[in-house]
Amino acid sequence: MSTDDTYSMQDVAGPVLRFSGVGMRYGRSPEVLKDINFELPAGSFHFLTGASGAGKSSLLKLIYMAERASRGRIDMFGRDIDQIAATDRPFLRRRIGVVFQEFRLLDHLNAFDNCALPLRISGGRPDKYRADVAELLSWVGLKSRMHALPATLSGGEKQRLAIARAVVGRPDILLADEPTGNVDQGHALRILRLFVELNRLGTTVLIATHDEDLVARSGQPVLHLDNGRMIHYGRGGAA
Amino acid sequence: MSDTGAFFDPARWRPGPLLPRRDARDGALVFIVAVLCFLACLTAIGALAADRAARGWTNQLTGSATVVIQPHGAETPDAAAARAAEALSGVKGVTEARALEKEKAEALLEPWLGRDAMIDDLPLPRLVTVDLDPKAPAKAADLDRALKAAGVLATVDDHSVWIADIQRAAGFARWFALSVCLLIIAAAAAVIGFATRAGLAAHRDVIEVLHLSGAETGFVARLFQTRFATAAGMAGAFGATAAAALAALARLAGGGQGLTPVLPLAWIDLLAVLPVPVLAALTAAVAARLSAAAILRDLG
Known part of the structure; x- marks a missing residue:
């Protein structure tokens, strides 16, 4: 039976994510990712760096299953994701929090409802999650903007809201695509702290960023992509 | 407002709808569906009226016969006609x-001969009209036999010369009306499906976000299914009501005969519009569900 527990962390023996010889292309275009091999141990924290067009966003899309690999194999929570039934995929996705580069907020929902969306989809009741969502929004500095529509939020506020939505369900894996691209230094560090706190609670974190300063400050391991190939897989600050 | 109300307004915390509120695109969908349902209802009512007309024509022809009396001997034409009528009344299958009367026979010939040309000396044939039992009508041979037995020289016209042609014409009218009705209904269903899919495609961004947030196919499909089924059902109700109102006006304007004797409308025909809103809602629901599922399959 498909339940949220189908892909619980208790099932995982070894890395939560493993790429083995993965290649990816869009349609008939040349591969944007080539022979990618890496793994993320449970509870790890990694940065994904690389120039624009290096394939960072494409790699994240493979993980949150918006795209499929054209070759190779991706294991998540110990299972080949290509072998996972379509009916089970939603439950797997609920274990993954994603901060999209373009935010992907729903324009007709206010900040609170946008943030609570994953909980609502999982069947949560508003009276149960209201306090948690309000606390999280306060934490990312949106306490006074909870009932504002995304159209009235600044770029930085949208980004913080997108981050809050990604973490509100306490995901097992958190993926963030340029999460500090539109915020000032103070908010960037605050967001990094949030990710670190989540990581301490057991969430595996992978952050794609251009922000070399943020990477250097964190001292976390780095996966570096260059023209679709992973050329560096080492300790943070050295990328 | 109370102090508590200043801090906590329950209405502000009520979860917003996961789909955007209706916009101009939904209005266009409602309009198109309403127009198509209106046309579908009118053709359905027209098909029923055409069927009734066709049955009426056939019944009129098969339910009567005409006997042309040929007077002979000393018996006057009127007396021969009266005797023929008496003889035919006793035949089984004749009601x-x-x-x-002579005046009526003259009136029948008036269009051809003119009012002033009627001459008393003209040997006009006498006619006997025979109403037949619609369930078990007497055959022409039965009538002929009865006339011969009564010693009346006459020719029986049971309209068999015309019946085949009229029945063919009635059948054509009936099938034509039914075909047009089915065609309009099929076109309406196709357009509802198409408009629903177009409306759904306009909300693809919402579907993607829900999908990537872990929404199941059924969850997303239900959202859109409910939205579009409601819109199409409402539109269907508008169209059906308008068509029923127009048909009712035509019925009232036509008096007891319906719109015209050629296209007789009955009040019960208006019931034909009842299933239309339901069918429109079902079509939209199915189209929305299939389209949402297709988009989600496409998304992986």
């Missing part, structure tokens, strides 16, 4: 037989 009534009556001799047509």
Whole structure:
């Protein structure tokens, strides 16, 4: 039976994510990712760096299953994701929090409802999650903007809201695509702290960023992509 | 407002709808569906009226016969006609037989001969009209036999020359009306499906976010299914009501005969519009569900 527990962390023996010889292309275009091999141990924290067009966003899309690999194999929570039934995929996705580069907020929902969306989809009741969502929004500095529509939020506020939505369900894996691209230094560090706190609670974190300063400050391991190939897989600050 | 109300307004915390509120695109969908349902209802009512008309024509022809009396000997034409009517009344399968008065026979010929040309000396044939039992009508041979037995020289016209042609025409009218009705219904269903899919495609961004947030196919499909089924059902109700109102006006304007004797409308025909809103809602629901599922399959 498909339940949220189908892909619980208790099932995982070894890395939560493993790429083995993965290649990816869009349609008939040349591969944007080539022979990618890496793994993320449970509870790890990694940065994904690389120039624009290096394939960072494409790699994240493979993980949150918006795209499929054209070759190779991706294991998540110990299972080949290509072998996972379509009916089970939603439950797997609920274990993954994603901060999209373009935010992907729903324009007709206010900040609170946008943030609570994953909980609502999982069947949560508003009276149960209201306090948690309000606390999280306060934490990312949106306490006074909870009932504002995304159209009235600044770029930085949208980004913080997108981050809050990604973490509100306490995901097992958190993926963030340029999460500090539109915020000032103070908010960037605050967001990094949030990710670190989540990581301490057991969430595996992978952050794609251009922000070399943020990477250097964190001292976390780095996966570096260059023209679709992973050329560096080492300790943070050295990328 | 109370102090508590200043801090906590329950209405502000009520979860917003996961789909955007209706916009101009939904209005266009409602309009198109309403127009198509209106046309579908009108053709359905028209098909029923055409069927009734066709049955009426056939019944009129098969339910009567005309006997042309050929007077002979000393017996006057009127007396021969009266005797023929009496003889025919006793035949099984005849409900009534009556001799047509001379004036009525003249009136039948008037269009061809003119009012002033009627001459008393003209040997006009006498006619006997025979109403037949619609369930077990007497055959022409039965009538002929009865006339011969009564010693009346006459020719029986049971309209068999015309019946085949009229039945063919009635059948054509009936099938034509039904075909047009089905065609309009099929076109309406196709357009509802198309408009629903177009409306759904306009909300693809919402579907993607829900999908990537872990929404199941059924969850997303239900959202859109409910939205579009409601819109199409409402539109169907508008169209059906308008068509029923127009048909009712036509019925009232036509008096007891319906719109015209050629296209007789009955009040019960208006019931034909009842299933239309339901069918429109079902079509939209199915189209929305299939389209949402297709988009989600496409998304992986």
